[in-house]
Amino acid sequence: MTVFIIRRLMQTAVVLAVMSLLVFVGVFAIGDPTAILVSPDSDQIERDRAIAALGLDKPLWEQYLYFLYGAFRGDLGKSFVFNMPALQLIMQRLPATLELAFAALVIALVAGIPLGMYAGYRPESPVSKTIMAGSILGFSLPTFWVGLMMIMVFAVQLGWLPSTGRGQVGTIFGITTSLVTLDGLAHVLLPAVNLALLKLSLVCRLARAGMRENLLMDYVKFARAKGLSARRVVLVHVFKNILIPLVTVTGLELGNLIAFSVVTETVFAWPGMGKLIIDSINNLDRPVIVAYLLVTVSMFVFINLAVDILYSILDPRVRLAEAKG
Amino acid sequence: MATILPNTALESVPVAPVETPWRRFVTDFMASPLAIVGLIMLVAIIAIALVAPLISPQNPYDLNQLDILDGNLKPGSKAGPGYTFWLGSDDQGRDMLSGIFYGLRISLGVGVMSSVLALALGLSVGLLAAYTGGRVEGFLMRVVDIQLSFPAILVALILLAVLGEGTWKVIAALVTVQWAYYARTVRGTALVERRKEYIEAALCLGLSHRRVMFRHLLPNCLPPLIVVATVQVAHAIALEATLSFLGIGLPITSPSLGLLIANGFEYLLSGKYWISFFPGVALLLTIVSINLVGDQLRDVLNPRLQK
Numbered sequence: 001m002t003v004f005i006i007r008r009l010m011q012t013a014v015v016l017a018v019m020s021l022l023v024f025v026g027v028f029a030i031g032d033p034t035a036i037l038v039s040p041d042s043d044q045i046e047r048d049r050a051i052a053a054l055g056l057d058k059p060l061w062e063q064y065l066y067f068l069y070g071a072f073r074g075d076l077g078k079s080f081v082f083n084m085p086a087l088q089l090i091m092q093r094l095p096a097t098l099e100l101a102f103a104a105l106v107i108a109l110v111a112g113i114p115l116g117m118y119a120g121y122r123p124e125s126p127v128s129k130t131i132m133a134g135s136i137l138g139f140s141l142p143t144f145w146v147g148l149m150m151i152m153v154f155a156v157q158l159g160w161l162p163s164t165g166r167g168q169v170g171t172i173f174g175i176t177t178s179l180v181t182l183d184g185l186a187h188v189l190l191p192a193v194n195l196a197l198l199k200l201s202l203v204c205r206l207a208r209a210g211m212r213e214n215l216l217m218d219y220v221k222f223a224r225a226k227g228l229s230a231r232r233v234v235l236v237h238v239f240k241n242i243l244i245p246l247v248t249v250t251g252l253e254l255g256n257l258i259a260f261s262v263v264t265e266t267v268f269a270w271p272g273m274g275k276l277i278i279d280s281i282n283n284l285d286r287p288v289i290v291a292y293l294l295v296t297v298s299m300f301v302f303i304n305l306a307v308d309i310l311y312s313i314l315d316p317r318v319r320l321a322e323a324k325g
Numbered sequence: 326m327a328t329i330l331p332n333t334a335l336e337s338v339p340v341a342p343v344e345t346p347w348r349r350f351v352t353d354f355m356a357s358p359l360a361i362v363g364l365i366m367l368v369a370i371i372a373i374a375l376v377a378p379l380i381s382p383q384n385p386y387d388l389n390q391l392d393i394l395d396g397n398l399k400p401g402s403k404a405g406p407g408y409t410f411w412l413g414s415d416d417q418g419r420d421m422l423s424g425i426f427y428g429l430r431i432s433l434g435v436g437v438m439s440s441v442l443a444l445a446l447g448l449s450v451g452l453l454a455a456y457t458g459g460r461v462e463g464f465l466m467r468v469v470d471i472q473l474s475f476p477a478i479l480v481a482l483i484l485l486a487v488l489g490e491g492t493w494k495v496i497a498a499l500v501t502v503q504w505a506y507y508a509r510t511v512r513g514t515a516l517v518e519r520r521k522e523y524i525e526a527a528l529c530l531g532l533s534h535r536r537v538m539f540r541h542l543l544p545n546c547l548p549p550l551i552v553v554a555t556v557q558v559a560h561a562i563a564l565e566a567t568l569s570f571l572g573i574g575l576p577i578t579s580p581s582l583g584l585l586i587a588n589g590f591e592y593l594l595s596g597k598y599w600i601s602f603f604p605g606v607a608l609l610l611t612i613v614s615i616n617l618v619g620d621q622l623r624d625v626l627n628p629r630l631q632k
Binding site for chain 2: 142149157304
């Protein structure tokens with residue numbers, strides 16, 4: 001187990017180093033770094049001072065070290081638009097994004113697993129066929145367009161739910177979230193469902209496939225032979241085994257949901273970091289762009305690491321194969 | 326009981342169609358009514374995209390044909406020049422139907438172009454990895470793994486944030502997002518095929534590595550690749566629409582379906598649904614039809630399911 005984690009940690013370090021190099025090359029070497037890091041409104045004297053301060057007159061490898069040094073101290077420059085440290089800005093917006101992704105994930109799992117399990121348990125029933133046909137549609141629907149249509153129906157025509165913003169936030173266990181106030185919940189519902197739709201079909205298909213595979217296994221026959229009720233066999237024995245692929249996918253998809261929240265946040269004007277990056281790209285607020293890239297890439301690398309470790313705990317075969325290889 | 330007379334034998338005995346792989350493929354494909362519907366839809370959409378300028382009631386990007394007084398008309402309204410806005414018009418007085426026809430051209434073009442380029446890149450990397458093995462393979466596949474651990478939209482976002490706007494930059498971003506899927510698929514298939522006897526036989530005949538790789542190995546790796554390619558075209562089209570909607574995709578001079586939808590966003594809140602709604606339906610139909618065809622192709626071309 002330790003060997004496995006150490007190996008994975010080393011791989012993570014390599015990925016982070018390569019990524020920082022790529023971002024550095026992308027922003028500093030391909031683009032014009034002064035255009036990226038110095039506000040376009042500044043005059044020539046300010047420009048020269050900034051170039052000296054940023055070390056842009058030094059050789060490239062030294063600049064890279066300087067960039068790394070800044071990144072390690074969490075100093076990624078100041079936002080031109082908000083005039084505050086870019087990293088701080090992103091950290092401020094992060095909770096809203098995580099909250100949205102979390103809500104979407106819960107919706108996808110709570111709705112998707114039972115639907116998929118049913119479709120796997122009775123594959124020939126019309127209901128199951130409808131579920132599977134619906135899942136093809138779910139794969140094909142463009143998220144942003146569905147979001148627009150949801151706003152049109154539920155916010156504009158029916159007027160049931162608000163379409164923009166986060167609503168009232170409350171505090172629970174020291175975390176500020178809109179999941180604890182009624183107004184906040186009303187605001188989160190549409191964007192969360194919109195984001196969840198993307199993963200609902202996937203969860204559904206996985207649960208269905210797991211159900212069909214597991215029903216043929218010997219342990220199911222054994223449990224039935226023992227005289228357990230069909231209900232207990234499916235809801236306890238089979239369910240546990242379906243969870244293995246679902247946990248991996250859930251972990252990976254959480255990252256995917258955070259990435260895709262860029263779209264949902266833009267549609268529903270949700271004040272998360274996804275909306276922030278789009279606004280920053282449109283405003284050419286480059287320090288924020290660089291900070292966003294580094295933060296999300298690190299986040300992803302660590303999510304992948306966590307999933308790998310979790311997976312090896314759930315499924316001993318993985319860690320054994322890895323330790324041998 | 327029919328008695329066969331010598332002189333009519335040739336006409337009366339039905340000639341059994343020769344079972345060629347292509348015929349079997351066609352029969353298998355046509356077994357699913359849903360796939361046929363998908364195929365018909367897809368052919369229709371491609372046809373519309375190809376001849377868009379000929380069948381559109383209006384050239385939506387010729388300013389002489391636009392009249393601002395025709396702006397924001399409901400579907401079915403009559404226009405000044407004597408035709409009907411079947412799907413309404415946008416704020417500039419553009420016919421939405423024509424806009425969609427032109428938009429399909431751009432969306433499909435970018436989607437197909439990026440997939441073809443990604444296919445070429447992924448195919449070369451995958452074949453190279455499988456054929457050389459060892460360290461080269463380990464390295465290439467690690468790169469593929471790492472890239473696939475990041476969501477497509479994030480990779481595209483990063484690239485476009487760094488590169489800036491432009492049609493070719495969008496295509497480059499879409500290629501970067503897709504190539505790894507092809508590389509992984511090709512390498513997986515090629516590894517299995519490589520061990521088969523015909524490769525060994527070809528090498529024993531003294532054929533060059535290049536010839537074996539491209540003339541023998543490659544054709545046998547194609548079926549799973551075709552499946553991945555169909556699905557990827559759909560992905561590319563959806564991703565391009567998303568990026569264009571976010572305002573970091575295609576420039577306004579290439580109005581794809583995503584841009585049309587984005588354009589209608591602000592009018593949606595005042596109840597003018599058609600500007601966003603109909604381009605979205607066109608996008609949805611395109612993606613669904615490609616996915617339906619792709620789903621069936623996967624079943625037909627999957628060797629494990631073959632009777």
